[in-house]
Amino acid sequence: MTREGTRVAMLSVHTSPLDQPGVGDAGGMNVYVTGLAQALAARGAEVEIFTRATSSELAEIVPVSDGVVVHHVPAGPYEGLDKTELPGQLCAFTAGVLRTEAARAPRSYDVVHSHYWLSGHVGWLAADRWDVPLVHTMHTLAKVKNAALAPGDAPEPAGRVIGEEQVVAAAHALVASTAEEASDLVDLYDADPAAVHVVAPGVDLDLFHPGTTDLGPAGLASAQATARTELGLAADEPLVLFAGRIQPLKAPDVLVRALAELGERGRPVPRLVLLGGPSGARHGLDELHALAARLGVADRVHVHPPVERGLLARWFRAADVVAVPSRSESFGLVAAEAQACGTPVVAAGVGGLRTVVADGVSGQLVRGHDPHRWARVLGDLLADPARRASLGAGAARNGRRLGWDAAAASMLKVYDLAAGRLADERSRSRDVPTGPRSRSLPRADAAGWQA
Structure with a gap:
């Protein structure tokens, strides 16, 4: 051949x-x-x-x-x-x-x-x-x-x-x-x-990129501010992003529970944006809304339909953290694309995510799906801008190798x-x-x- x-x-x-x-x-x-x-x-x-x-x-x-x-x-x-x-x-x-x-x-x-x-x-x-x-x-x-x-x-x-x-x-x-x-x-x-x-x-590196050649804190902050302005988002509101199908395998419920845990600990509760639709019947999405309401965080959870690829990259750049709590993941394309945009990834330490995310360099791997643990990791990272900037620069470098x-x-x-x-x-x-x-x-x- x-x-x-x-x-x-x-x-x-x-x-x-x-x-x-x-x-x-x-x-x-x-x-x-x-x-x-x-x-x-x-x-x-x-x-x-x-x-x-x-x-x-x-x-x-x-x-x-x-x-x-x-x-x-x-x-x-x-x-x-x-x-x-x-x-x-x-x-x-x-x-x-x-x-x-x-x-x-x-x-x-x-x-x-x-x-x-x-x-x-x-x-x-x-x-x-x-x-x-x-x-x-x-x-x-x-x-x-x-x-x-x-x-x-x-x-x-x-x-x-x-x-x-x-x-x-x-x-x-x-x-x-x-x-x-x-x-x-x-x-x-x-x-x-x-x-x-x-x-x-x-990863399509023509679409998924940091939006700046300056991977220092100032450069990444400027690119994030631009993305938020384009999306009509508040400039200073902590934002955790999930992108994927709303189904048990992808475990978005873990993030909703983690938000509730942060509130119970008296810590700031970020906005959680989920870009995705249900896989199969709609009941998975309905159950997620019901869970957020029952835990008192419905006003912090926002579900949007999936978006085209260029707009998805903009969402990645706008987020403080991209969360990938999947229970099983053969590779973890969302994690790769988010990193290429210069955004740190917090991911479950399962399957291919252990390879895609460089723990402590481009993001953080979380063992298991305990909402208490996820709340601690997300809360600590959102409260530490310097660490987020360091991980964001590492994420951009890590993402570049995946063309x-x-x-x-x-x-x-x-x-x-x-x-x-x-x-x-x-x-x-x-x-x-x-x-x-x-x-x-x-x-x-x-x-x-x-x-």
């Missing part, structure tokens, strides 16, 4: 890169798929993203940028399907993907890159049919999520766990966002360590390595004197299954 002109079929079944992050099932994965595709295209690749059509008004093909297009594939009813119901539509989705390729000249793609386990099953069949390598990014892992459930949250079903195990066995390369996720794939899913590659996601171009360069190498594994499998299958067998069985043997 040559890197110039590499043709990538990118699969994102359950969420479109064109959807607004922060609502429903749209989140960091949407940003990841779009950012990676555009960075690959900037290096000469051609990327076609396949996602499920969720409206009859969507165009079948939507150009995103030079070298990147999105295909909307009909699979099931346009609306009313929850993510948990999508396994029943994978056959229809796969047929649509294969039909698109069948209408073209043979060998339309050099690699299939699937995102999330549902896409992995489509990619498994497509890659086998087209005789190209399958590269897969999980984004989240059921076994990891089930080990860190919020109280009352439902565990991921056994069907997903089995599905993930099958994709791990079938893929020629598995992409992890952090070394910890790579270890989870090996330890929890028995992945071949040689097939697991760590590629940190990127998408580096991620794309690493991903192209992964594609090459996956092609090499496929070539090795072909060679081994030719050396085994057997009767007629489907092409998928030698691959399964190589992955360690019993044929």
Whole structure:
């Protein structure tokens, strides 16, 4: 496979890169798929993203940028399907993907890159049919999520766990966002360590930046004041920002409880702004409002709909602290983007957040989800402008290393390595004197299954 002109079929079944992050099932994965595709295209690749059509008004093909297009594939009813119901539509989705390729000249793609386990099953069949390598990014892992459930949250079903195990066995390369996720794939899913590659996601540094070249206290304070003026916010009111879906996994309730704890201790209670919508039913948002009212902090909690990316960067610059209290996070894109804007991050010490946030340098990691502990950390940081300025400068420096171009360069190498594994499998299958067998069985043997 040559890197110039590499043709990538990118699969994102359950969420479109064109959807607004922060609502429903749209989140960091949407940003990841779009950012990676555009960075690959900037290096000469051609990327076609396949996602499920969720409206009859969507165009079948939507150009995103030079070298990147999105295909909307009909699979099931346009609306009313929850993510948990999508396994029943994978056959229809796969047929649509294969039909698109069948209408073209043979060998339309050099690699299939699937995102999330549902896409992995489509990619498994497509890659086998087209005789190209399958590269897969999980984004989240059921076994990891089930080990860190919020109280009352439902565990991921056994069907997903089995599905993930099958994709791990079938893929020629598995992409992890952090070394910890790579270890989870090996330890929890028995992945071949040689097939697991760590590629940190990127940040759009043209959008997410401090708004100043002066990373000293005066420069960062000036950039924050500008952002607050543009957003119509008070210049001197302490502001904690949460950006993401309103769901138990993201744990915004921890921040509401921390505000109440600050009030009980007689400490200043900051304004908490949550940029995001409910994931699935609205009841999660209603419950959060009810919790704030019950704890007496409803006037300090403000929920706004998700905003477009440029405006999100402005919110990051306006905040004193960006809080990421997630119970599980494979990477933590919000934390990366906030740091790139020069804003310190207070994050739960879980998953990829332990890698993204440099504890004591660009922010602070909090062990567990005890509101008392979160109140102490947030209160102390808000009361110490000098420390916030120091962490903000460290955050900007830390965020600079996370551009998408580096991620794309690493991903192209992964594609090459996956092609090499496929070539090795072909060679081994030719050396085994057997009767007629489907092409998928030698691959399964190589992955360690019993044929």
